Each structure stands twice: as C-alpha cells, then as structure tokens.
Amino acid sequence: MDLRYTPDEIAFRDDLRTFFKTQIPAEIRRKVSEGRKLSREDIVTTQRVLHAHGMATPNWPLEWGGKDWSPVQRYIFSEEIQACAVPQPLSFNVNMVGPVIATFGSQAQKERFLPSTATLDIWWAQGFSEPGAGSDLASLKTTAKLEGDEYVVNGQKTWTTLGQYADWIFCLVRTDPAAKKQQGISFLLIDMKTPGITIRPIITIDGGHEVNEVFFDDVRVPAENLVGQVNKGWDYAKFLLSNERIGIARIGLTKERLARVKRLAQETPAGEGMVWDDPDFRRRLAWSEIELKALEITQMRVVAAQRTKASDKPDPSSSILKIKGSEIQQQATQLLVDVAGPYAMPRPDREEEGLNLPSVGPEWADAAAPLFFNYRKVSIYGGSNEIQRNIIAKAFLGL
Amino acid sequence: MDFDLTDEQRMLSESVNRLLTHAYGDFEHRKGYRAAPRGFADANWQALAEMGLLGLPFDEADGGFGGGPVETMIVMEAFGRGLVLEPFLATVVLAGGLLRRAGSEAQREAILPSVVEGSMVLAFAHQERQARHDLHDVATAARRDGADWVLDGAKGVVLAGDSADRIIVSARTSGARRDREGISLFLLDPATPGVTRRGYATQDGLRAAELVLEGARVPADALLGHEGQALPLIELVVDEANAALCAEALGAMDVLRDLTVDYLKQRQQFGQAIGNFQALQHRAADMLVATEQARSMAMYAAMMVQSGDAAARRTALSAAKALVAKLADQLGKDAIQLHGGIAMTEEYKAGHYFKRLTMIGTLFGDVDHHLRVVVAAGGLPEAV
Ligand SMILES: Cc1cc2nc3c(=O)[nH]c(=O)nc-3n(C[C@H](O)[C@H](O)[C@H](O)COP(=O)(O)OP(=O)(O)OC[C@H]3O[C@@H](n4cnc5c(N)ncnc54)[C@H](O)[C@@H]3O)c2cc1C
Numbered sequence: 001m002d003l004r005y006t007p008d009e010i011a012f013r014d015d016l017r018t019f020f021k022t023q024i025p026a027e028i029r030r031k032v033s034e035g036r037k038l039s040r041e042d043i044v045t046t047q048r049v050l051h052a053h054g055m056a057t058p059n060w061p062l063e064w065g066g067k068d069w070s071p072v073q074r075y076i077f078s079e080e081i082q083a084c085a086v087p088q089p090l091s092f093n094v095n096m097v098g099p100v101i102a103t104f105g106s107q108a109q110k111e112r113f114l115p116s117t118a119t120l121d122i123w124w125a126q127g128f129s130e131p132g133a134g135s136d137l138a139s140l141k142t143t144a145k146l147e148g149d150e151y152v153v154n155g156q157k158t159w160t161t162l163g164q165y166a167d168w169i170f171c172l173v174r175t176d177p178a179a180k181k182q183q184g185i186s187f188l189l190i191d192m193k194t195p196g197i198t199i200r201p202i203i204t205i206d207g208g209h210e211v212n213e214v215f216f217d218d219v220r221v222p223a224e225n226l227v228g229q230v231n232k233g234w235d236y237a238k239f240l241l242s243n244e245r246i247g248i249a250r251i252g253l254t255k256e257r258l259a260r261v262k263r264l265a266q267e268t269p270a271g272e273g274m275v276w277d278d279p280d281f282r283r284r285l286a287w288s289e290i291e292l293k294a295l296e297i298t299q300m301r302v303v304a305a306q307r308t309k310a311s312d313k314p315d316p317s318s319s320i321l322k323i324k325g326s327e328i329q330q331q332a333t334q335l336l337v338d339v340a341g342p343y344a345m346p347r348p349d350r351e352e353e354g355l356n357l358p359s360v361g362p363e364w365a366d367a368a369a370p371l372f373f374n375y376r377k378v379s380i381y382g383g384s385n386e387i388q389r390n391i392i393a394k395a396f397l398g399l
Numbered sequence: 400m401d402f403d404l405t406d407e408q409r410m411l412s413e414s415v416n417r418l419l420t421h422a423y424g425d426f427e428h429r430k431g432y433r434a435a436p437r438g439f440a441d442a443n444w445q446a447l448a449e450m451g452l453l454g455l456p457f458d459e460a461d462g463g464f465g466g467g468p469v470e471t472m473i474v475m476e477a478f479g480r481g482l483v484l485e486p487f488l489a490t491v492v493l494a495g496g497l498l499r500r501a502g503s504e505a506q507r508e509a510i511l512p513s514v515v516e517g518s519m520v521l522a523f524a525h526q527e528r529q530a531r532h533d534l535h536d537v538a539t540a541a542r543r544d545g546a547d548w549v550l551d552g553a554k555g556v557v558l559a560g561d562s563a564d565r566i567i568v569s570a571r572t573s574g575a576r577r578d579r580e581g582i583s584l585f586l587l588d589p590a591t592p593g594v595t596r597r598g599y600a601t602q603d604g605l606r607a608a609e610l611v612l613e614g615a616r617v618p619a620d621a622l623l624g625h626e627g628q629a630l631p632l633i634e635l636v637v638d639e640a641n642a643a644l645c646a647e648a649l650g651a652m653d654v655l656r657d658l659t660v661d662y663l664k665q666r667q668q669f670g671q672a673i674g675n676f677q678a679l680q681h682r683a684a685d686m687l688v689a690t691e692q693a694r695s696m697a698m699y700a701a702m703m704v705q706s707g708d709a710a711a712r713r714t715a716l717s718a719a720k721a722l723v724a725k726l727a728d729q730l731g732k733d734a735i736q737l738h739g740g741i742a743m744t745e746e747y748k749a750g751h752y753f754k755r756l757t758m759i760g761t762l763f764g765d766v767d768h769h770l771r772v773v774v775a776a777g778g779l780p781e782a783v
Pocket of ligand 1: 736
C-alpha cells in the first residue's frame with residue numbers, strides 16, 4: 001500500500017499544473033475560484049485552449065481525440081483541472097453525449113457530431129428531466145412519434161442547465177407509449193433551432209439564470225438523429241450517467257475552495273483579531289478538510305480498483321462519492337458565508353446601480369451567500385442524495 | 400407557569416395575522432413591494448400604524464401601546480410567517496428601543512409620535528466593518544466642536560438605513576476602539592452635510608445601507624442619553640432585537656415546514672406521493688421537532704429579555720439565538736432538499752424563507768458568536 005503518486009505521476013501532474021496556470025486566462029480561473037458565474041465565452045475559450053492541446057476529451061476513444069491515459073492519470077487530470085480553478089470541459093458534451101455517440105452512434109453520427117462536440121462548436125444541453133419526471137426519470141412523458149422519416153416530438157423538458165446557450169439538446173423521449181416505463185424510451189438528438197421549440201428561463205434562488213424549461217410542440221426531427229436502437233435509450237442513459245462517476249465528488253474544486261476560505265478567514269477582521277483566530281470556525285473548517293481527505297482517499301481507492309479489475313458486482317462507490325462530495329461542497333460554501341459575516345448580507349443590484357460601483361463589503365463577499373444558496377442543488381441533481389442512499393441500501397446492502 | 404396568551408394578546412395575534420393575510424397572502428404582492436422606492440409598501444406601513452403596532456413597545460405617554468416582549472414576539476412571529484419587508488425591527492425595536500429609553504422628553508416628542516403615526520422610519524447604525532459581532536468595538540468618533548458634535552467614521556449593513564428619516568448612530572466620545580466605556584448615541588438627520596449613504600438590497604430581499612460620516616456636524620441636543628454610557632443600552636436593545644428575530648425565525652420555520660409537508664403529500668414520483676417514503680417522513684418529523692424547540696426558545700427569549708440581571712439576560716438571549724439559528728439553518732436546508740428542484744426556483748416561496756432564515760442567522764451574531772457567549776458565561780443562568 002502506498003497512497004503517494006509515483007515520480008512519473010507527479011511529473012504528469014506538474015506538467016498539467018503548469019499548463020493550466022499558464023494557458024488558461026487568469027480572469028476565468030479567478031471567477032471559478034470565487035464561484036462567480038461564467039459567461040458562455042469563458043467556457044468556450046477554455047474548452048478551445050484545452051482542445052488545442054488535446055485535453056478537452058481525454059476520456060473519449062483514441063480515434064476521436066481521447067488519450068491513452070491510465071485511470072490514475074485520468075484522475076490526476078480531473079483533480080488538477082479543478083484544483084487550478086479551470087472550468088471543466090462542458091460536461092454535457094464531453095462526459096455525456098460525446099461518449100454515448102462514440103459508443104452507440106452510427107459512423108455518420110460520429111463524423112457529424114464528435115469533432116464539433118469536442119471543440120464546443122456545438123453546445124449540448126441535457127434534456128432528461130421533466131416536470132413530472134425527476135427522481136423517477138423513467139416516468140418521462142415527452143413523446144416522439146415516427147412519421148415517415150421524421151420523429152414528431154411533443155412534451156416538455158425542464159431544469160435544462162445552460163439551455164440558453166445550447167445549439168443542440170440530447171433528449172430521452174418515449175417512442176413506444178405501450179411499453180412499460182424504461183422499455184419504450186429512445187435517445188434523440190434535437191437541433192434547438194427546429195421550429196416548435198420554445199425555451200423559457202427559470203431563475204434560481206441565487207438570482208441566476210442557469211436552468212430553463214424547454215417546450216416541444218410538433219417538433220420534427222430527422223429519424224437519423226436517433227442514437228443506437230429505438231427503445232434502447234434507457235441503457236444509453238445509464239451508460240451516460242455512469243460516466244459521470246469520476247469527478248462527481250469535485251474534490252479538487254472543494255480543496256481549492258477550502259484553501260480560499262482559509263486565506264480569506266486570515267484576512268477578514270473580527271473584533272480583536274481575524275476570523276481565523278476563532279477556534280470554533282477553525283474547528284468546522286478542520287472537519288471539512290478531514291472529511292475531504294477521507295473522500296479523496298476513497299476516490300483514489302475507486303481509481304486504483306478500476307486499474308486492476310473490472311467488476312460487475314454492485315458497487316456503492318459512486319453513491320458514496322456523490323453523497324459525501326456534495327455535502328462537503330455545500331459545507332465549503334457555507335464556511336465562506338461564515339467568513340463574510342455581516343457582509344454576506346448585501347446583494348447590490350449592479351444593474352440598478354451601474355456596474356462600475358465597488359462591492360459593498362470585501363470584494364468577494366457578495367458572491368458568498370448566492371453560491372451557498374445555489375449549491376443546495378448539488379444534493380438534488382445527478383440523483384438526489386436520498387436516491388443515492390436508496391441505491392446503497394437496496395443494491396448494495398440488499399435491504 | 401402559564402404559557403397561555405391573555406385575551407388582549409390573542410386579539411393582537413389575530414389582527415396582525417389578518418392584516419398579513421391581506422397584505423402578504425398572495426406571495427406575488429411581495430415582489431411588488433420590493434420594487435417600491437423604499438423596498439416596502441407605504442400602504443402596509445400605514446396599516447401597521449393604524450393598528451397601533453408602530454408604537455407597540457412605547458409608553459402610552461409617548462403615544463404607544465405599552466406592549467412588552469411577548470407582544471413583540473407575537474408580532475414578529477406573524478411577520479416571519481408573512482416574510483414581511485416593512486422595517487419594524489429597525490424602526491420600532493432597534494431605534495425605537497433606544498429612543499424610548501434614552502431620549503429626553505423633547506427628543507421623544509420630536510420623533511416618537513411621527514413613528515407611531517407611520518410618517519417616520521428609523522434606523523440604528525452601529526455595525527462597523529472590523530467589529531463583526533462585538534458590540535463594544537466602535538471606531539466611529541464624535542468630538543465636540545463648540546456647541547456641536549462632529550462625527551467621523553463608517554457604519555455598515557444598517558437595516559433600513561436607506562429609507563430612514565432619522566438614524567441613531569453610535570460613536571466613540573472617549574476611550575480606545577474596544578473599550579466598553581466611552582460609546583455614545585447620536586440622533587442624525589441623514590440629510591446632514593458630511594453624511595453619505597449607499598442603499599442596497601440584502602440577500603433576503605430587505606434593504607440596508609452603508610453610512611459614511613465625514614465631519615458630519617450635529618447640534619448638542621443630538622446626543623441621546625448619557626455621554627459615553629451607551630453600551631449597556633445597546634446591549635439590551637440588541638438582545639431585544641435577537642428575541643424578536645427568534646420569533647420571526649419561528650414564524651418562517653412554521654411556514655416552511657407546512658409548505659414542505661404539503662408538498663410531500665402532493666408530489667408524485669414512482670407512482671406515489673413522495674411523503675410515503677419513510678426517509679422523507681423522518682426528515683419532516685425532525686422539522687416539527689425543530690420548530691417546537693425553536694418555539695420554546697423564542698418564549699425563553701421573550702421572558703429573559705425582561706430580566707433585570709443584565710449578565711443573565713445576555714447569556715440567555717445568546718442561548719436562544721444560537722439554538723434558533725442552528726435549527727433554522729437545518730430546517731431551511733431540509734425544506735429545500737425535500738422539495739427537490741422546485742425549491743431552487745425564485746418563483747417558489749420556499750427559497751425566500753430559506754434565504755431570510757439564513758440572514759437571520761448572521762444578523763446580530765452568528766451561532767458561533769452566541770455559543771461563545773454562553774460558554775464564556777459558564778453555561779446558562781440559573782433563574783429558570
Ligand atoms: C440546478 C439544477 C440543474 C439541473 N440540470 C439538469 C439538466 O441539465 N438536465 C436534466 O435533465 N435535469 C437537470 N436537473 C434535474 C435534476 O436531475 C432533478 O432535479 C432531480 O432528478 C430531482 O428531481 P426533482 O427535482 O423532480 O425532485 P423529486 O424527484 O420530486 O424529489 C423530491 C424529493 O423527494 C426525494 N425522493 C424522491 N424519490 C424518493 C425515494 N424513492 N426515496 C426517498 N426520497 C425520494 C428526493 O430525494 C427529493 O428530496 C437539474 C436540477 C437542478 C436543481
């Protein structure tokens with residue numbers, strides 16, 4: 001047993017670190033670090049830099065621009081990109097639809113979509129959830145009816161993250177209304193410019209616009225945009241969700257955030273000294289760091305197990321990573337609210353006041369509470385933490 | 400032992416709740432109020448005045464209602480339920496609490512009647528950037544110049560500070576920044592030259608302001624109470640504010656719990672109401688436990704804030720605020736989680752309650768601060 005990286009792995013990590021810190025604009029990395037909203041351009045710019053260096057899609061098959069990295073190297077990449085506060089390549093493109101097309105798509109689909117998916121010339125959105133189908137995703141109702149060589153799509157998707165930027169959306173649609181739940185679902189690629197699609201913003205409690213409702217009203221989609229086999233979409237969706245496993249705990253990012261919390265606590269005055277001098281605060285921060293360390297080692301164990309054997313046994317690890325990872329991410333955002341103290345309260349309306357006004361409190365403070373509010377989402381999406389516990393209890397513990 | 404309200408208190412509760420059902424029953428109205436110039440509804444403020452609430456704790460001689468902490472608790476709990484925007488806490492509890500006790504007859508007469516009739520909003524500017532939660536940490540200075548006082552310094556996160564017609568400012572008339580002695584209070588007209596304020600919305604949809612004082616000159620009769628002796632009074636009034644906030648949090652927690660439970664009964668997933676899942680039932684049950692614990696602490700706060708033993712009072716109020724804030728934090732997070740995505744939307748009520756509860760948790764001392772006070776006191780006071 002040795003929890004340390006080999007010299008080669010350390011060299012690999014150091015190269016990545018230098019690359020991230022020198023090639024990705026500092027202003028973008030600062031926004032990630034502060035948990036501020038990234039613009040579409042920030043995300044596109046970053047992904048193109050990564051792509052130019054062959055690093056946008058390391059997990060894809062080699063022939064489509066992947067890397068023949070070991071599981072440990074993939075893990076190092078995922079951690080290091082987060083720890084350097086670099087926006088990760090758009091997950092919908094790189095972790096979700098890309099691998100599905102590369103694995104189950106036709107040759108024509110691969111050639112048509114994969115290159116522009118890698119460069120972000122196509123921005124994808126994920127159209128899975130519906131108002132009535134959240135945790136119970138398989139109860140989705142959006143239908144796609146084959147008419148000649150087109151599917152006619154009707155229904156509604158919701159919570160569509162960054163759908164306002166999307167060129168295309170990959171959807172789970174019901175192609176066999178008679179079949180039971182999971183069985184009649186297909187995986188369909190839809191151009192957002194198709195007539196009959198309406199998109200409406202959902203404003204979240206932090207005041208941001210990152211999710212949307214998408215309505216489909218007799219939307220005609222060429223049948224050739226169906227991925228794989230008809231009515232097999234649920235299998236592809238499961239494949240897609242399992243691909244999210246590495247990195248879902250966002251340990252690198254949380255590490256970076258906790259380090260920042262510590263730094264800011266050291267420079268935020270609190271009566272006689274600094275926030276950092278408060279033992280209660282330090283105790284809580286220490287607990288977060290300790291839990292994060294345990295989770296980091298858990299994650300490394302998962303990576304190491306991938307290297308040695310591929311097992312079909314039910315495995316609780318992705319649920320553990322999701323539950324603890326989301327909880328610690330949320331703790332980190334709350335610690336920052338604690339550091340801000342009374343200056344977590346101001347929410348200056350920059351539009352009303354003019355964008356050039358300075359922030360009310362310390363420069364970082366007015367973003368603290370919105371991030372804390374926004375991060376309630378991480379224990380809801382991607383399979384809620386209650387659903388993850390059900391998975392552990394049922395599939396793993398046999399209860 | 401008697402936890403029952405008197406007939407008069409029950410009537411007060413009923414009429415406040417009736418008013419709020421009218422003004423805040425439709426959640427959309429709140430959005431409209433927030434967009435008004437002062438960030439709340441003039442009509443609501445007037446309605447509170449007509450009910451006599453804006454003079455609630457003032458002596459009858461000052462045109463008030465003569466109410467005590469229990470009456471304030473009743474009103475604030477209702478305000479918590481409605482997520483009320485009107486600056487009752489700033490005007491009546493904080494600034495009003497200082498003025499009614501420290502004000503000379505002339506000062507009270509000049510201001511309290513206008514407050515009672517709803518034509519004046521007040522604010523209390525005490526918080527300073529470096530002080531965080533230490534009430535005795537005051538750097539803002541007041542020096543005598545002839546018959547006047549000249550104020551210099553900066554105050555932050557002054558609740559209702561942008562709409563206040565008069566602001567009570569704390570400033571040091573002697574001693575060093577962290578001395579307990581030497582803090583005085585001044586009545587300030589914000590139109591005074593040398594005063595600038597920057598108003599802004601707060602995360603919970605209320606309003607506050609930053610106040611900068613640069614050679615702001617006020618007359619001798621602006622001094623409120625005894626020179627250099629203001630700290631004990633400030634501590635008392637902040638304790639009263641925390642008692643009021645405990646009650647407000649309780650009202651908000653009650654609503655948020657009910658909202659969550661209703662949603663658990665309605666929302667269908669996997670072919671049934673999600674309230675059928677025992678994992679969620681237990682969380683909802685814990686929400687009930689939390690609100691009842693909070694209710695007990697809000698009562699404790701209302702009782703102990705009247706204690707003549709200042710040290711016991713301070714410890715008890717810190718105990719109440721620490722627990723209520725801790726319970727409110729957990730309940731708020733659970734409410735969002737049990738709803739799922741819907742509660743992440745600005746359009747839905749739950750998030751607004753969660754945000755207000757979060758901010759109540761940082762106002763006038765966070766959980767760490769208040770726990771520290773209790774620990775430093777060696778635990779709770781014995782009386783009750
Ligand atoms: C910010 C944000 C971004 C999102 N982005 C996307 C996106 O881009 N694309 C997309 O398709 N979807 C997206 N989602 C949707 C997300 O996947 C769903 O919110 C999630 O699946 C939960 O569904 P729901 O919100 O309908 O909650 P519900 O499923 O209604 O759940 C409500 C509560 O019930 C609990 N619950 C449900 N079933 C059980 C059970 N069997 N046992 C115990 N507890 C249970 C849940 O854990 C939760 O606490 C996003 C959501 C959010 C909040």
